Amino acid sequence: MLRDITLGQYYQTESVIHRLDPRVKLVGTILYIISLFLSGGVCGYLAAALFLAVVIKLSRVPFRYMVKGMKAIAFILLLTVVFNLFLTPGEPLWQFWKLTITEEGLKISVLMAVRLTFLIIGSSLMTLTTTPNNLTDGMEKLMGPLKKIRVPVHEISMMMSIALRFIPILMEETDKIMKAQIARGADFESGNLVKKAKAMVPLLVPLFISAFRRANDLAMAMEARCYQGGGGRTKMKPLQYNKRDILAYGVLAIYIAALLFVRNIRILP
Numbered sequence: 275m276l277r278d279i280t281l282g283q284y285y286q287t288e289s290v291i292h293r294l295d296p297r298v299k300l301v302g303t304i305l306y307i308i309s310l311f312l313s314g315g316v317c318g319y320l321a322a323a324l325f326l327a328v329v330i331k332l333s334r335v336p337f338r339y340m341v342k343g344m345k346a347i348a349f350i351l352l353l354t355v356v357f358n359l360f361l362t363p364g365e366p367l368w369q370f371w372k373l374t375i376t377e378e379g380l381k382i383s384v385l386m387a388v389r390l391t392f393l394i395i396g397s398s399l400m401t402l403t404t405t406p407n408n409l410t411d412g413m414e415k416l417m418g419p420l421k422k423i424r425v426p427v428h429e430i431s432m433m434m435s436i437a438l439r440f441i442p443i444l445m446e447e448t449d450k451i452m453k454a455q456i457a458r459g460a461d462f463e464s465g466n467l468v469k470k471a472k473a474m475v476p477l478l479v480p481l482f483i484s485a486f487r488r489a490n491d492l493a494m495a496m497e498a499r500c501y502q503g504g505g506g507r508t509k510m511k512p513l514q515y516n517k518r519d520i521l522a523y524g525v526l527a528i529y530i531a532a533l534l535f536v537r538n539i540r541i542l543p
């Protein structure tokens with residue numbers, strides 16, 4: 275399951291989405307996440323699904339590669355659906371003991387599951403089509419105006435990029451440690467919740483040690499290369515907008531306008 279986490283990984287291929295400026299992809303991801311919360315009904319989610327499907331097709335990243343990243347959040351997704359299903363007041367549809375499923379709860383749980391699915395896939399699409407270096411440059415450029423109020427933009431961008439880059443590395447390290455512990459007789463599956471939590475201790479201790487060691491090695495490597503933050507640094511390949519980036523912004527504007535237009539259209543009562 276750990277190998278199924280796609281957030282933070284980069285999928286190497288040639289596509290229109292890969293060639294876009296990272297600022298366009300960052301802005302597009304933020305606007306897409308906001309649009310999921312603006313979607314007022316079925317038509318809004320259909321528009322979001324159509325837009326996401328077109329972007330995935332243009333990115334040339336296999337759809338099954340994105341979907342497998344959902345396995346890692348299946349429990350959180352199921353928990354969210356169950357809470358909304360049983361704890362939302364409204365018109366009862368089915369009742370057993372103290373558990374009641376309402377019509378409003380059913381609608382909200384389905385829409386919430388769709389929203390979370392689109393959010394994870396949309397966020398993963400940005401990291402799958404953008405290298406960590408480009409992601410750092412894009413975030414730094416977008417947050418550039420904050421430098422006027424002494425916000426350490428470069429350092430924040432660097433930390434966010436390193437955090438995303440370390441996600442797949444730590445997941446791979448966790449998988450190796452887990453397999454080593456299983457080979458020594460560890461059991462992570464059987465027992466109740468308390469026993470499973472105790473069984474995770476032999477996994478977490480070496481994982482934290484490995485993470486701190488990697489962080490220390492990275493810090494030493496940056497110091498050895500005389501890294502002193504973003505002050506006075508230049509770019510070998512500075513970011514510049516071109517025609518396809520302007521066109522992409524136009525497509526985003528059309529998508530948001532279309533979503534605002536169809537969000538009030540009701541298919542279901």
